[in-house]
Amino acid sequence: MKPFVINVLFLSGLLTAILTASLFGIPNIAAQHSLLGALPDKHKMLMEAGSPKIVFVGGSNLSFGLESKKIHERFKRPVVNTGLHAGIGLRYFATDVLPYIQDGDIVVLCPEYQHFYTDLFYGDMELVSVLFDIFQDGRKHLSFEQWYNLIDLVPRYAISKLKFQTRNENNATDVYSRKSFNTFGDAYLHWSRQRTKIEHAIPCTGKEVVNPKSIAFIREFSQSVKSKGASLCVLPPVYAATSFNNQRIMIKSIEQEMNAYGVAFITDPVRYKLADTLFFNTNYHLTKKGVDMRTKMVMDDLQKTGLFH
Amino acid sequence: MWLIISIVINVGLLAYFKYYNFFAESLIKLMASVGIETHLQVLNIVLPIGISFYTFHGLSYVIDIYNKRIDPSENLVNYSLFVSFFPLLVAGPIERATHLLPQIEQPRIFRYEKAVDGMRQMLWGFFKKIVVADSCATYVNMTFDNPTNHSGSTLLFGAILFAFQIYGDFSGYSDIALGTARLFGFELLNNFTFPYFSRDIAEFWRRWHISLSSWFKDYVYFPLGGSRLGLLTSIRNTVIIFLISGFWHGANWTFVVWGLYHALLFLPLLLFNINHKHKDVVATGLFLPNLKEWLQIISTFFLVTIGWIFFRSSDLAGSFVYIKRIISQSLFTIPLLDHLKMPLAYISICIVVEWLHRDKIHGLQITRLKLQSVRWILYLLLVMVCIAQFRHNQEFIYFQF
Numbered sequence: 001m002k003p004f005v006i007n008v009l010f011l012s013g014l015l016t017a018i019l020t021a022s023l024f025g026i027p028n029i030a031a032q033h034s035l036l037g038a039l040p041d042k043h044k045m046l047m048e049a050g051s052p053k054i055v056f057v058g059g060s061n062l063s064f065g066l067e068s069k070k071i072h073e074r075f076k077r078p079v080v081n082t083g084l085h086a087g088i089g090l091r092y093f094a095t096d097v098l099p100y101i102q103d104g105d106i107v108v109l110c111p112e113y114q115h116f117y118t119d120l121f122y123g124d125m126e127l128v129s130v131l132f133d134i135f136q137d138g139r140k141h142l143s144f145e146q147w148y149n150l151i152d153l154v155p156r157y158a159i160s161k162l163k164f165q166t167r168n169e170n171n172a173t174d175v176y177s178r179k180s181f182n183t184f185g186d187a188y189l190h191w192s193r194q195r196t197k198i199e200h201a202i203p204c205t206g207k208e209v210v211n212p213k214s215i216a217f218i219r220e221f222s223q224s225v226k227s228k229g230a231s232l233c234v235l236p237p238v239y240a241a242t243s244f245n246n247q248r249i250m251i252k253s254i255e256q257e258m259n260a261y262g263v264a265f266i267t268d269p270v271r272y273k274l275a276d277t278l279f280f281n282t283n284y285h286l287t288k289k290g291v292d293m294r295t296k297m298v299m300d301d302l303q304k305t306g307l308f309h
Numbered sequence: 310m311w312l313i314i315s316i317v318i319n320v321g322l323l324a325y326f327k328y329y330n331f332f333a334e335s336l337i338k339l340m341a342s343v344g345i346e347t348h349l350q351v352l353n354i355v356l357p358i359g360i361s362f363y364t365f366h367g368l369s370y371v372i373d374i375y376n377k378r379i380d381p382s383e384n385l386v387n388y389s390l391f392v393s394f395f396p397l398l399v400a401g402p403i404e405r406a407t408h409l410l411p412q413i414e415q416p417r418i419f420r421y422e423k424a425v426d427g428m429r430q431m432l433w434g435f436f437k438k439i440v441v442a443d444s445c446a447t448y449v450n451m452t453f454d455n456p457t458n459h460s461g462s463t464l465l466f467g468a469i470l471f472a473f474q475i476y477g478d479f480s481g482y483s484d485i486a487l488g489t490a491r492l493f494g495f496e497l498l499n500n501f502t503f504p505y506f507s508r509d510i511a512e513f514w515r516r517w518h519i520s521l522s523s524w525f526k527d528y529v530y531f532p533l534g535g536s537r538l539g540l541l542t543s544i545r546n547t548v549i550i551f552l553i554s555g556f557w558h559g560a561n562w563t564f565v566v567w568g569l570y571h572a573l574l575f576l577p578l579l580l581f582n583i584n585h586k587h588k589d590v591v592a593t594g595l596f597l598p599n600l601k602e603w604l605q606i607i608s609t610f611f612l613v614t615i616g617w618i619f620f621r622s623s624d625l626a627g628s629f630v631y632i633k634r635i636i637s638q639s640l641f642t643i644p645l646l647d648h649l650k651m652p653l654a655y656i657s658i659c660i661v662v663e664w665l666h667r668d669k670i671h672g673l674q675i676t677r678l679k680l681q682s683v684r685w686i687l688y689l690l691l692v693m694v695c696i697a698q699f700r701h702n703q704e705f706i707y708f709q710f
Binding site: 001003004007008011014015018152155156159160162 | 419421424425428685688689692693696697699
């Protein structure tokens with residue numbers, strides 16, 4: 001049995017060594033030039049924005065769904081759209097902005113619905129990519145529970161780095177590139193592009209359950225924001241009508257849970273159910289026409305909160 | 310008397326958990342169709358995982374004792390291990406007391422070659438499940454969930470991919486179970502011997518889910534008289550076996566029709582007495598099959614794939630819609646290519662590897678590779694592909710049975 005155990009251990013060790021070398025030794029140039037690579041740019045925007053500012057926090061429903069310049073013009077305040085990708089996870093993208101929040105800021109949290117009832121709350125492969133190749137300091141923000149949920153993605157990510165990368169490293173016309181953002185943090189390259197067919201969210205099975213941890217986290221986040229003298233508004237994400245209808249039961253449950261935890265949306269989620277034709281390439285990414293419509297709705301809703309005098 | 314009590318308890322539990330709702334709902338519908346309102350309660354219970362498998366383990370034990378093929382086990386631990394041996398608890402293979410109990414009762418000796426080959430078989434099983442089967446799932450779900458939204462060519466590829474999904478899923482699980490058992494010194498019944506290289510349906514059924522087919526043959530077909538009582542009895546028994554086999558998979562008419570369909574494919578071979586024609590390994594000693602064998606293999610695969618449409622569809626109407634849409638002009642259009650290329654690439658690798666090892670127990674019995682370093686590189690590559698392809702929430706299809 002001894003030779004068998006030795007061989008198994010040797011092969012396991014070799015595999016671990018390859019994965020570790022890949023994880024820490026091979027740079028992920030494609031990720032650094034993708035929209036995920038814009039995270040340090042957004043940190044810089046937050047640092048330089050001054051205060052009191054409006055900070056939008058969420059996934060790609062924000063990056064691909066807002067024109068912050070108009071919000072800045074309306075409220076006469078600096079605006080930073082930190083939205084990047086839902087795969088970064090609610091827990092991470094909210095925690096990531098906290099150090100930059102100052103007295104008088106208004107934080108508008110706008111997670112995607114999937115953050116409330118899937119493991120996306122803890123983050124997906126995109127977060128692993130951020131932690132190992134874009135912003136290593138971000139690992140400090142992670143709780144043990146979050147590592148536990150991400151840990152099986154780490155070997156997969158290490159192997160994905162061994163693949164031959166064909167992505168153009170510096171493609172300024174790619175809507176998912178680091179350069180696709182304007183000075184406010186909005187992705188804008190797609191505004192002039194033709195929309196493509198979007199894949200709708202599948203209908204709820206009725207078995208989905210709201211993750212109470214995601215709601216509890218929002219309450220915790222709200223307290224952290226308030227402790228800094230800032231205010232938090234939780235905004236429902238924009239969602240394509242067909243997907244919204246398919247997920248209506250789940251969205252209702254999320255809304256009820258939010259109300260129960262005292263962190264209610266500032267408006268009815270159904271208000272942000274927009275026609276499928278206003279979406280660019282996913283059920284969260286808007287075309288320019290959709291962006292204009294959504295931006296106006298957001299401004300009206302923020303106005304109603306009474307936070308702007 | 311004790312045999313009957315034992316069979317009634319075992320089959321009764323299976324019927325209660327798995328088939329009660331099916332019969333209740335069918336009866337309600339039948340009565341409603343003749344204008345009679347029936348108030349039968351439908352159960353809201355969870356189906357115990359693997360119930361069909363361990364029920365059959367238990368049945369084989371009592372029947373074999375009754376037939377004096379085996380002595381009753383005097384050791385409760387040994388018997389419990391036989392019924393609940395973890396590698397085969399949830400999805401088989403369906404073991405026989407005559408085969409596994411004597412192995413449990415004997416002291417086990419570690420054998421290096423056996424343990425290494427068990428690991429290889431597990432690795433090949435993981436590859437078939439995680440890489441082949443799970444990569445097919447997206448395309449298959451898309452086509453079977455909404456057949457009316459897709460062209461005939463896309464639906465045809467959906468059906469072909471399902472054929473490989475269910476093969477990769479189930480034979481992958483069996484390889485993992487057999488490999489795990491071998492690692493611990495147990496030899497389980499082989500469940501798959503490269504069924505898609507079969508030249509007719511009879512050969513397919515000698516190579517697909519062998520432990521279930523042989524169980525039905527030994528405990529149902531032969532007690533019913535088998536083929537000893539004339540052709541008509543033989544035909545009746547064959548149809549019964551295929552129907553039960555279909556029904557064993559689930560309480561749905563789709564499985565019953567799937568069983569009946571295979572019975573209809575099998576009967577001509579039985580009638581012309583050519584159901585035992587292909588017992589050898591195809592193209593033995595040759596690199597490729599001849600033209601006749603190619604045609605036989607492809608036509609058998611095609612017939613089996615049609616059967617899988619019934620198996621995979623949620624209801625009979627859906628399966629007929631699926632087949633009807635395949636047989637349309639859109640069959641000659643370009644299929645949807647999203648999520649298709651990688652599954653086809655993995656399927657090709659699987660076919661080539663298994664073809665090269667078609668005379669072996671499993672696809673990774675690499676006796677040809679003499680250099681240890683080359684073998685290790687191959688193992689590492691396979692492990693890495695499995696890790697890269699691993700996805701959450703991809704359960705084994707046969708867990709539901």
